[in-house]
Amino acid sequence: MRKWIVFLILIGSLLGLVGCTEKTTAGKESEQKNRVTEQEKKLEEQKASEAAKKAAAEAEAKRIAEEEAKKPKVINVVDPSTKNIVKSFIPVEMGFGTDNERYRQELEKWARELARGTDTTPGYDTKMVLDKIDANGQVTKGKPRVILEEAELVTNVIEASANGGEVFLPIYVNESGYKPEDAAYLSEVVVATYSTKFNPSITGRNKNIELSAQAIDNVIVGIGDIFSFNHTVGPSDAAHGYQPAQEIVNKELVMGIGGGICQTSSTLFNAVDKLAVEYVEWHHHSLTVGYVPLGRDATVSYGGKDFQFKNTAGVPFLIKTIYNSNGTFTVEVRTSAAFQSLLQKR
Structure with a gap:
């Protein structure tokens, strides 16, 4: 009789252990699922945050672009040899878009003075100093002819006036035509x-x-x-x-x-x-x-x-x-x- 009682107790203990093992395995699976869910939530939150940042950046860029579009365009005329700005001006203030003929005339007058000079300022145009042969038969070098093409400069400025930006002076240097x-x-x-x-x-x-x-x-x-x-x-x-x-x-x-x-x-x-x-x-x-x-x-x-x-x-x-x-x-x-x-x- 005692043997049966001991046997039943042993069987019950084993069944209890099996039940504990099943409960432990189920708990681990539940914890793992919870962790996966939390990671997914974090990823979704991160994506949402990045999307919000991107949208905000795009909105800011759009706002800046709209503000820049409202600003009057600026032309910077640059000397190609020195890279210095010769003149900066706002086309709309000179008639661009409202009186294009007046705008062209103003540019032509300015280009002419820039090329040929004024009473106080020398122009870009310079006559050629021709080479000479000295008493020893050696060539004494002169200077090349330099021309600022006025019409080309006016055309280039007008073409750039809508968007603004840099316009380089069209300067041409001509050396003497002999070998x-x-x-x-x-x-x-x-x-x-x-x-x-x-x-x-x-x-x-x-x-x-x-x-x-x-x-x-x-x-x-x-x-x-x-x-x-x-x-x-x-x-x-x-x-x-x-x-x-x-x-x-x-x-x-x-x-x-x-x-x-x-x-x-x-x-x-x-x-x-x-x-x-x-x-x-x-x-x-x-x-x-x-x-x-x-x-x-x-x-x-x-x-x-x-x-x-x-x-x-x-x-x-x-x-x-x-x-x-x-x-x-x-x-x-x-x-x-x-x-x-x-x-x-x-």
């Missing part, structure tokens, strides 16, 4: 020449012819180069050695410093006129001069009238001057033998 290796041969062949006479006894006037002749001697005029008499010779004043002599002013002969240099410019004109050059600037005297035929003169005055021509003859050439104190002055145009057949004449 350095050709310089040594440009004096080989005389392709045009012209001579004038002067009175050897008029020393002041003759000295002025001599000085201006020296200034243009051995100047290289490359293809497409523009020769400016005033820019090449410079001021014909006492500081540069020029002397008093008669000159024509308003149809009258008067004494002035530098009188006589027009004989140099006129002799040069008659020489280069035999070539297919293009005249950029050319003026006649108000009175007839005796050293060239009627209508064949070229008057000049530093700071005023100039004699300018562009080399459209197809090849580079050299200007040579020959001053003889006995009363003759000659200008020769020379080029290399290799270029002679390519040179275009009138």
Whole structure:
């Protein structure tokens, strides 16, 4: 009997243990499910927070964009070489969108002053200083021609006016149109020449012819180069050695410093006129001069009238001057033998 009682008690204990094990396993599964649920909630909360932040950022960006859109657009005109801002302006304040014609006119006036300069401010445009051959046969370098394209600048600014931003100055630099290796041969062949006479006894006037002749001697005029008499010779004043002599002013002969240099410019004109050059600037005297035929003169005055021509003859050439104190002055145009057949004449 006792054996059965002990056996039943043992069986009951084992069943109890099984029940505890099942309860323990079920508890663990429940805790694991709770943890998964909490993680899912945290992920959902994190996603919601990120979405809220994104929405807030987008709203802020939209607000800023709307505020920027309301602000007037600004144009910054920049010098491409220095990267400095040359001018900043607001297009709408100058008539853009309300009076576009006035806006264009304002821009054209500003671009013209910027390119050509004013009474107080130099412009971007600079004439070319042509290269010369010195007494030793070496090339003395001048300076390139610099041009600020006014029309292109105005167009670029107008195109940028709706949205604002940077506009770079359209500046073009033109070097002389010849090859350095050709310089040594440009004096080989005389392709045009012209001579004038002067009175050897008029020393002041003759000295002025001599000085201006020296200034243009051995100047290289490359293809497409523009020769400016005033820019090449410079001021014909006492500081540069020029002397008093008669000159024509308003149809009258008067004494002035530098009188006589027009004989140099006129002799040069008659020489280069035999070539297919293009005249950029050319003026006649108000009175007839005796050293060239009627209508064949070229008057000049530093700071005023100039004699300018562009080399459209197809090849580079050299200007040579020959001053003889006995009363003759000659200008020769020379080029290399290799270029002679390519040179275009009138």
